[in-house]
Amino acid sequence: MVNFAxxxxxxxxxxxxxxxxxxxxxxxxxxxxxxxxxxxxPNRLAVSVGHDGWIAVIFGGIISASLSTLSVKLMERYxxxxxxxxxxxxxxxxxxxxxxxxxxxxxxxxxxxxxxxxVQTVHTTALKLTPAIILAAVLAAPAIYLSWYGxxxxxxxxxxxxxxxxxxxxxxxxxxxxxxxxxxxxVGIFKIPKMARAIFSTSYTFLSSSILTIIYTExxxxxxxxxxxxxxxxxxxxxxxxxxxFTIGLFGENMLKHIIFPLYEVATTYNVPVLERIDLWxxxxxxxxxxxxxxxxxxxxxYSIGKVFKKTxxxxxxxxxxxxxxxxxxMNTVSLLVLSIFxxxxxxxxxxxxDVRKYIIIxxxxxxxxxxxxxxxxxxxxxxxxxxLH
Amino acid sequence: MKKVLILFIVISLTLSGxxxxxxxxxxxxxxxxxxxxxxTGDDLLITSTIPxxxxxxxxxxxxxxxxxxxxxxxxxxxxxxxxxxxxxGKLQQIxxxxxxxxKGIHNLLEIFNRLAEESSIAFVIVTEGxxxxxxxxxxxxxxxxxxxLYISQLTKNAVKDLCAPNTMIYNFxxxxxxxxxxxxxxxxKLKGNHIxxxxxALFSGDRMVGKLDAQKSSLLLGMMGKHKDxxxxxxxxxxxxxxxxDKLGISMIECKRKVDVELQDxxxxxxxxxxxxxxxxxxxxxxxxDIKKQNEIQDYLDVSIKKDCMEIIxxxxxxxxxxxxxxxIVRAKYYGYFKNADWKDVYKSIPFNVDVxxxxxxxxxxx
Numbered sequence: 001m002v003n004f005a006x007x008x009x010x011x012x013x014x015x016x017x018x019x020x021x022x023x024x025x026x027x028x029x030x031x032x033x034x035x036x037x038x039x040x041x042p043n044r045l046a047v048s049v050g051h052d053g054w055i056a057v058i059f060g061g062i063i064s065a066s067l068s069t070l071s072v073k074l075m076e077r078y079x080x081x082x083x084x085x086x087x088x089x090x091x092x093x094x095x096x097x098x099x100x101x102x103x104x105x106x107x108x109x110x111x112x113x114x115x116x117x118x119v120q121t122v123h124t125t126a127l128k129l130t131p132a133i134i135l136a137a138v139l140a141a142p143a144i145y146l147s148w149y150g151x152x153x154x155x156x157x158x159x160x161x162x163x164x165x166x167x168x169x170x171x172x173x174x175x176x177x178x179x180x181x182x183x184x185x186x187v188g189i190f191k192i193p194k195m196a197r198a199i200f201s202t203s204y205t206f207l208s209s210s211i212l213t214i215i216y217t218e219x220x221x222x223x224x225x226x227x228x229x230x231x232x233x234x235x236x237x238x239x240x241x242x243x244x245x246f247t248i249g250l251f252g253e254n255m256l257k258h259i260i261f262p263l264y265e266v267a268t269t270y271n272v273p274v275l276e277r278i279d280l281w282x283x284x285x286x287x288x289x290x291x292x293x294x295x296x297x298x299x300x301x302x303y304s305i306g307k308v309f310k311k312t313x314x315x316x317x318x319x320x321x322x323x324x325x326x327x328x329x330x331m332n333t334v335s336l337l338v339l340s341i342f343x344x345x346x347x348x349x350x351x352x353x354x355d356v357r358k359y360i361i362i363x364x365x366x367x368x369x370x371x372x373x374x375x376x377x378x379x380x381x382x383x384x385x386x387x388x389l390h
Numbered sequence: 391m392k393k394v395l396i397l398f399i400v401i402s403l404t405l406s407g408x409x410x411x412x413x414x415x416x417x418x419x420x421x422x423x424x425x426x427x428x429x430t431g432d433d434l435l436i437t438s439t440i441p442x443x444x445x446x447x448x449x450x451x452x453x454x455x456x457x458x459x460x461x462x463x464x465x466x467x468x469x470x471x472x473x474x475x476x477x478x479g480k481l482q483q484i485x486x487x488x489x490x491x492x493k494g495i496h497n498l499l500e501i502f503n504r505l506a507e508e509s510s511i512a513f514v515i516v517t518e519g520x521x522x523x524x525x526x527x528x529x530x531x532x533x534x535x536x537x538x539l540y541i542s543q544l545t546k547n548a549v550k551d552l553c554a555p556n557t558m559i560y561n562f563x564x565x566x567x568x569x570x571x572x573x574x575x576x577x578x579k580l581k582g583n584h585i586x587x588x589x590x591a592l593f594s595g596d597r598m599v600g601k602l603d604a605q606k607s608s609l610l611l612g613m614m615g616k617h618k619d620x621x622x623x624x625x626x627x628x629x630x631x632x633x634x635x636d637k638l639g640i641s642m643i644e645c646k647r648k649v650d651v652e653l654q655d656x657x658x659x660x661x662x663x664x665x666x667x668x669x670x671x672x673x674x675x676x677x678x679x680d681i682k683k684q685n686e687i688q689d690y691l692d693v694s695i696k697k698d699c700m701e702i703i704x705x706x707x708x709x710x711x712x713x714x715x716x717x718x719i720v721r722a723k724y725y726g727y728f729k730n731a732d733w734k735d736v737y738k739s740i741p742f743n744v745d746v747x748x749x750x751x752x753x754x755x756x757x
Contacts, residue, residue: 125506129409145395177618178561182715183568185722254567258503269560271511276480279506 017150018218018303022228024155025219029208029232030239031158032296034165035289036114037205038240039121039263042247044357046256048198051183052190053253054245059195060202061237067209068229070375075216075225077382083213084307087374090381099374104304106363106370111297112346113359115140118290120353125264125283132348139287140347143295144340147302148332151218154295160288165239167285168263172246174270179249203364205240209233210371211300260353298343305335418452418474421538424521425498426487428457434490436464437522439538440476451529451536455522461501478502482542483513484559485521485578488591488598496566496596502559510560513545516591516598518579527580541585545576548587552611552622553604555590555713566596570717570733574610577601592711594734600709606702608642613662613699613714613744617645623671629690639672640691640750651719653727658736660716662703663745666695669752678753691748699744707738716740 020028045053078086083103088096119135127135146154190198212219212229219225247262250269259265267282350356418440428435436458442450454471458464469476484502486495495514502508517524528537548554554576565573577591590607592600602610608622621643628634644667651660670678670687678684706712717737721728 127410131409134409180715180718182570182718182722186725189725251564252568254569255564258567264506265560268506268510269558271558277509277511 017152018215019220020151020155020215020218022219022221022224024152024158025212025215025225026228026232026235027161028151028155028158028292028296029211029229030235031161031289031292032208033205033232033236033293034161034239035286035291035293036117037202037236037293038243039261039286039290040357041202041205041240042244042262043256043259044201045198045244046248046253048201049190049194050253051185051248052188052195053198053248054184054241055188055190056195056198056202057237057241057244059199060206061233061241063199063203064206064209064237065230065233067206067372067375068212068233069226070379071210071212071216072226072229074375074379074382075213076222077379080217082215082217082307084304086213086378086382090374090378100304102370103374104301106366107297107301107304108343109346109359110363110367111294111301112343113350113356113363114294114297115343115347116350116359117356118294119347120350120356121261121290122283124353125261126280133344136344136347139291140294140298140340140344143291143298144336146295147299148336151215151299151303154292154299157288158292161292164285164289168239168243171266171270171282172242175246175250175266178269179246180252181249183249183252184245200364200368201361202240203368204360205236206233207367207371208296210375211296213375214300214304298339301343302336302339305339306332412475412477416474418472418476419480420468420476420478421480421482421536422485422525422541423461423478423481424485424487424517424525425461425490425495426520426522427489433457433459434461434464435522436461436468437525438465438468438476439525439536440472440474441536441538451538453525453529461498477507479507479509481509481512482538483515483545485515485517485524485541487521488516488518488577491516491575491591491593491598494596495598496563499559499562503563510563511558513542514557514559514562514573514575515541515545516575516577518577518588518601524578524580524585527583528585541578544578544585544587548576548604550620552608552617552620553589554587554607555611555614555616565713566593568715568718570712570719570721570728571715572711572713574614574711574713592706592709592713594710594712599711600705602702602705606698609695609699610702610706610713612642612645612664612666613647613702615647615649617642617647624668624691624695625672626691626694628674629686631686634674636674637672638687638691639670640668640748641671642666642668643751649714649716649719651716651723653720653724656727657740658716658720658724658727659741659743660719661743661745662699662714664695664699664747666691666746666748667751668748670750670754675756677757679757684750684753688748688750691750692746695748696744696746699746700742703742703744707740707742710734710738712737 042053045056049056084100087099090096091099115136118139119132122135122139123132146157212225243263247256247266250266251259256262264279264282268279270278272278350359420438420440422439424437426435435455437453437455439451439453442452452472454468456464456467458467502510525537528540531540534540545554549556555574557573557575562573562575565571572595573593575591577588578585579588587604589601589603590610591598592602605624611617621641623639623641625637625639628636628638646665648663649660651658717733
């Protein structure tokens with residue numbers, strides 16, 4: 001927990017709107033992972049390992065749980081420090097700062113691609129003539145707005161994911177009559193290199209478990225962090241597992257390889273009396289989840305930038321509290337606006353969904369070593385750098 | 391910040407959606423499309439109908455027929471003729487002539503999956519003869535709500551009565567892509583002054599290879615496991631013992647099926663067990679409360695349905711169509727064998743057995 005007495009009034013004002021409980025963190029993480037992960041992952045897995053795609057989700061979930069556990073364990077050793085501070089402690093000022101900038105850059109690219117994913121999803125399925133820049137600005141607006149108000153309102157908004165999950169299961173129930181178990185069989189005929197590639201492709205979804213290391217200091221009930229972190233992994237893994245298995249059982253692996261948005265396609269196959277098609281309804285209920293996936297990375301970058309400027313503000317607050325208050329407001333506003341503009345501009349670089357997928361694969365190659373490597377090293381180093389702690 | 395937010399809201403409300411705006415009144419909803427070979431045989435003859443709202447004729451339709459090399463080209467031609475910009479998102483069915491169906495239709499269905507605004511829940515129907523002729527004929531029917539809705543309703547009724555399979559575009563694609571199942575679609579034809587659902591068109595891959603009449607389609611759907619929440623009427627000649635040329639009619643209200651596939655000495659064999667529950671609908675003025683008589687009728691129906699099912703399976707094997715999905719079960723159970731075998735070839739010669747048990751639950755309200 002942040003010590004307000006030491007950090008001053010200003011920090012408390014900013015910090016309060018970011019304070020969340022472990023349960024809120026869980027909701028936020030589920031929303032972020034499910035939104036961008038579940039809607040296309042079954043297709044990517046079918047391309048890699050056919051009808052065994054659901055096995056890759058289990059492995060991905062286990063890796064995600066390990067990542068969560070490692071993140072919590074690391075943060076427990078460093079208490080009130082965040083990842084950026086730990087990196088500086090572990091690798092020295094120069095390498096630590098370089099690594100921190102890399103993490104921020106990676107988050108920035110992932111955030112842009114996630115928004116690009118969102119834009120192309122809407123472009124492909126609903127608004128094909130609307131310019132991408134307009135779509136990007138409009139779709140990004142809710143997450144940017146929530147980021148301005150802090151982590152807590154974002155987490156509250158993220159609760160809508162449970163309604164989405166419920167409606168998705170309801171849709172699965174309605175389509176269950178056409179589910180064919182034989183499409184999921186025989187089990188386990190994958191080749192190990194292909195399965196490894198499939199597990200790797202789940203990382204776009206599951207790597208976000210590591211954001212705990214950045215926002216850990218904002219969690220008020222840290223003793224529950226591990227419990228809820230793992231619970232979020234279980235819920236996300238189960239949902240994506242069921243979605244993957246269901247879409248394989250409904251479409252069969254060969255057709256699934258051709259379907260970019262399998263969950264959306266499930267909705268297109270249901271004929272509702274009178275209304276007939278419900279695919280656009282489905283899409284509109286999925287928007288908040290996609291928005292939260294983007295919102296998570298947007299907030300992380302925004303928050304990280306805030307941390308970088310923190311020192312300047314806290315020194316300013318000592319000399320002139322009122323001036324500091326104004327400075328913080330301006331700094332936050334400017335950084336939010338500049339960040340929003342850059343992310344919106346970067347998000348429209350991919351011209352179509354194939355481009356988005358290409359960039360996602362590249363980001364997976366960057367993200368896995370960048371997240372896992374320092375995390376493991378930091379944890380090991382924490383045993384040798386004990387005096388530097390606290 | 392508030393100013394920025396207001397700007398965002400204004401931009402959102404004023405700009406988004408303008409580009410993709412579609413005015414309902416200015417849109418013509420294509421409800422039916424049909425594809426057949428043109429008379430020259432070089433290209434496709436594509437017909438589509440859209441409701442003509444406000445036409446002099448209350449149930450008026452706009453009908454467009456155009457020659458084109460592809461469905462998309464046909465639609466572009468249509469747009470140059472129609473009074474409104476047409477959209478196919480509410481398509482009810484797409485009709486293919488049997489001539490086209492025999493050459494393969496899968497690529498013609500691609501457009502419905504590639505574009506999100508297209509409907510993949512439209513029926514895929516094969517017509518015996520020219521679909522254009524069927525559509526033109528149905529425009530003469532003055533007591534129906536337009537040909538598209540009429541054919542749609544006809545097909546829905548046939549699906550409900552198990553006379554035809556419930557095959558929509560996505561169903562066709564799923565079965566086409568599955569290595570061990572073949573698609574099957576409703577088959578309609580023009581009969582005198584009416585359009586009739588004849589039964590099912592059988593496919594091997596995406597090529598039509600055969601057809602079944604309505605009663606056999608019902609039994610096939612039972613063997614496919616599609617007899618759920620539906621009933622069909624099965625009619626057979628009376629048992630010889632009854633010494634009459636009248637018919638015995640039974641309504642099958644429920645069917646449970648089980649398919650077992652075994653691989654023995656490197657050769658697969660299949661056994662299909664069917665359990666029917668039925669209600670006697672037509673017999674003769676004889677007493678049916680006698681248990682012995684009831685058992686005799688049940689045994690007679692067991693044999694009769696088994697005979698029909700075996701005939702259907704032999705026909706399916708002969709034409710090389712596997713709508714039951716035996717291949718899919720073999721793939722799931724004996725993957726190594728399926729991978730190395732030429733399934734289409736093996737399927738034609740595998741031994742089948744069908745066990746049928748009919749349980750008559752009701753005998754009507756006369757004795």
